[in-house]
Amino acid sequence: MKQIFVYADSLSWGIIPMTRRRLRFEQRWPGVLEAALLKSGWQVRVLEDCLNGRRTVFEDPFLPGRNGQSGLAQKIEMHSPLALVVLMLGTNDFQSVHPHTAWHAAQGVATLVRIIRQAPVEPGMPVPPVLVVVPPPIESAKGPAAAKFAGAADKCVGLAQAYREVCAALDCGYFDAATVTPSSRVDGIHLDVDQHTLLGEALAIPVAKIIGECIRPEIREDDLSSEATRTLLRLHLEGMHAASPPGGVFALDYSGLKQLDVTVWTAWVGDAVVGVGALKDLGNRVGELKSMRTHPRFLRRGVAASLLEHIIDVARSRGMTQLSLETGSGPAFEPALALYRRRGFIEGRAFAEYRKSDFNRFLHLALR
Numbered sequence: 001m002k003q004i005f006v007y008a009d010s011l012s013w014g015i016i017p018m019t020r021r022r023l024r025f026e027q028r029w030p031g032v033l034e035a036a037l038l039k040s041g042w043q044v045r046v047l048e049d050c051l052n053g054r055r056t057v058f059e060d061p062f063l064p065g066r067n068g069q070s071g072l073a074q075k076i077e078m079h080s081p082l083a084l085v086v087l088m089l090g091t092n093d094f095q096s097v098h099p100h101t102a103w104h105a106a107q108g109v110a111t112l113v114r115i116i117r118q119a120p121v122e123p124g125m126p127v128p129p130v131l132v133v134v135p136p137p138i139e140s141a142k143g144p145a146a147a148k149f150a151g152a153a154d155k156c157v158g159l160a161q162a163y164r165e166v167c168a169a170l171d172c173g174y175f176d177a178a179t180v181t182p183s184s185r186v187d188g189i190h191l192d193v194d195q196h197t198l199l200g201e202a203l204a205i206p207v208a209k210i211i212g213e214c215i216r217p218e219i220r221e222d223d224l225s226s227e228a229t230r231t232l233l234r235l236h237l238e239g240m241h242a243a244s245p246p247g248g249v250f251a252l253d254y255s256g257l258k259q260l261d262v263t264v265w266t267a268w269v270g271d272a273v274v275g276v277g278a279l280k281d282l283g284n285r286v287g288e289l290k291s292m293r294t295h296p297r298f299l300r301r302g303v304a305a306s307l308l309e310h311i312i313d314v315a316r317s318r319g320m321t322q323l324s325l326e327t328g329s330g331p332a333f334e335p336a337l338a339l340y341r342r343r344g345f346i347e348g349r350a351f352a353e354y355r356k357s358d359f360n361r362f363l364h365l366a367l368r
Contacts, residue, residue, distance in 0.1 A: 002044045002083035002211050005128070006030045007072065007112075010190060011135055012088055013050035017186035018143045027193055030086075032200025037208060044211070047079055055092045056108025058100070066092070068112055076119035081126060083211045085116050086203070088133035088177070090159060091189065094152035101155055106162035113170050118344050123313040127305060127343065129210055131173035133203070134163045136181060139188035149189055171338040175206055214302040217267035217274055219310045224257060228273040229266050233257070236276065236293035243332035248359050250326055252278070252290055262290065265310060267303050275303040279311050282324075282352055287315040289325040292336065304339055312343075316367045323365045324351045329358075337361070 006012055012030060014023035025031040025048075034046040053066045060066035068089055076082065089112070090105040113130050121127065138156050141149035160176045167174035180202040181195040191199065222229050233254065240249045257264050257278060267275035275298065278290040289311060294303045315323050325340065327333055345363035350356045 002042065003047055003079060003081070004033075004044055004084045004086060004207065004211070005047045005076070005079050005082050006050065006086045006088070007068070007075070008048075008050040008086075008088040009054040009092055010050070010052040011091060012048070013052055014196065015052065015190055017184045017190045017192060023193060023196065027196055029191070029196040029200035029203070032197050033203050033207060036201050036204035040204065040208060042208060042211070044083075049075060053092055054089060055098075056089050056105055057111050058093060058098060058108065060092075061097055068108070069115060072112060072115050073119040076116055076128070077121055080119075080121040080128075082128035083214065084207060085128045085130045086133060086207070087112060087116075087130055088135055090156075090163075091135045091138060091152075094138060094155045095148050096150045096152070099155075102158040102162040105156075105159060106166045109163060110166045110170060113166075113172055114344075117342050124309070126214070126216070126302065127309065129173065129214065130170075131175060131203075131206065131210060132163055132167050134160045134174075134176045134178065136178045136183040136191075139183050141188045143187045145187060145189055153188075171342060173206060173210055175203060213300060215269060215274075215298070217269050217303055217306055219265050219267055219307060222264045222266040222276070224254065224264060226266075226273065229264075229276060230254065232266075232273055232276050232293060232295060233291065235295075236291060239293070239332070240328075243330060244328050245359055248328060248357070250354070250360075252280075257291065263314070264291070265307060267294075267307050269298070274298040275307050277304075277307040277311055279315055281318070281320075285319055285321045286351070287318070287320045287323045288352065289323055300335075304336070305343075308339065308343060312365070312367065321367050323367055325363050326350075326354050327361050327363070329361055333361075337363075340365075 014028035030046045030048050037044045053060055054068050055066055056068050093100045093105040117127050138152040181198045184190045184192050240251045261281045262278055264278045266273050275294045277292045280288040280290050282288050340363050345365045348364045350362050
């Protein structure tokens with residue numbers, strides 16, 4: 001059973017425009033999404049956390065608890081393991097009490113994505129991927145909420161593009177709800193019942209793609225005796241040399257990985273080695289991440305993320321307070337850099353015996 005967590009506001013809560021009533025679960029887009037996935041053969045459960053008036057990261061001056069940051073990390077912890085988090089917020093950032101633009105809402109979404117990725121989930125549980133859904137643009141607000149959303153149609157201009165840029169920078173999923181439905185014909189803000197159906201059915205496609213790509217490999221400590229492991233390590237070294245300038249490769253070879261201060265793990269799916277990673281103890285409670293490589297047939301399926309989480313858990317259990325790594329620059333290294341940034345690594349100074357150059361990069365993660 002895969003669990004999908006929807007974190008949103010009244011558009012997803014299912015408020016019936018011009019009323020204070022709520023659509024039934026099977027009418028709301030999260031319910032429509034669950035039904036569409038079940039019909040396609042997926043064993044899923046959609047969990048809703050949809051609060052009327054919720055902003056991305058801003059306070060409501062009249063109602064408490066509407067800041068989207070409030071308790072989000074703990075909710076991810078509580079509902080884990082999660083196969084996906086769907087984030088659909090931003091509409092309330094444009095209420096008349098706020099001066100915000102699309103840029104502000106997009107930065108708020110970026111903050112929430114980072115909170116999700118750094119939530120204190122239990123060891124061995126995955127950091128869930130995030131799909132950001134851009135709410136449809138607010139049109140001319142009508143009815144009881146008109147004063148609350150006065151000027152919102154102008155303030156939300158450019159929202160889809162602002163969200164797209166943030167999602168690209170954070171390497172998370174993106175879906176523009178306006179590609180399948182506008183906002184409500186009744187109040188210009190929320191969604192009508194048929195629009196919930198359109199959105200839920202449309203989201204089933206990208207959601208199935210995301211949850212279908214992720215796998216949960218078995219992580220094993222490795223003594224390098226397996227030919228499959230040695231083959232993957234040779235592939236790793238060849239890739240590093242091909243993408244690096246002369247003298248720019250610091251990857252450990254077989255003899256380096258056999259040293260007593262290095263532990264190697266491999267990720268397995270059945271009888272196949274699909275990934276490798278290592279931890280080197282630098283002393284002074286600092287560890288170094290080494291030899292991270294995913295087999296080409298298993299790229300972008302969560303292998304590296306699973307290995308990284310395992311190594312972080314081990315480093316923390318060994319009393320390490322910092323995990324550092326050295327890597328390169330350029331297109332070949334961007335997917336790995338995106339993974340490390342998602343997990344909270346921050347670029348910083350050279351460490352150990354490394355020297356800074358125009359090519360190499362140094363990232364660090366504080367272990368708490």
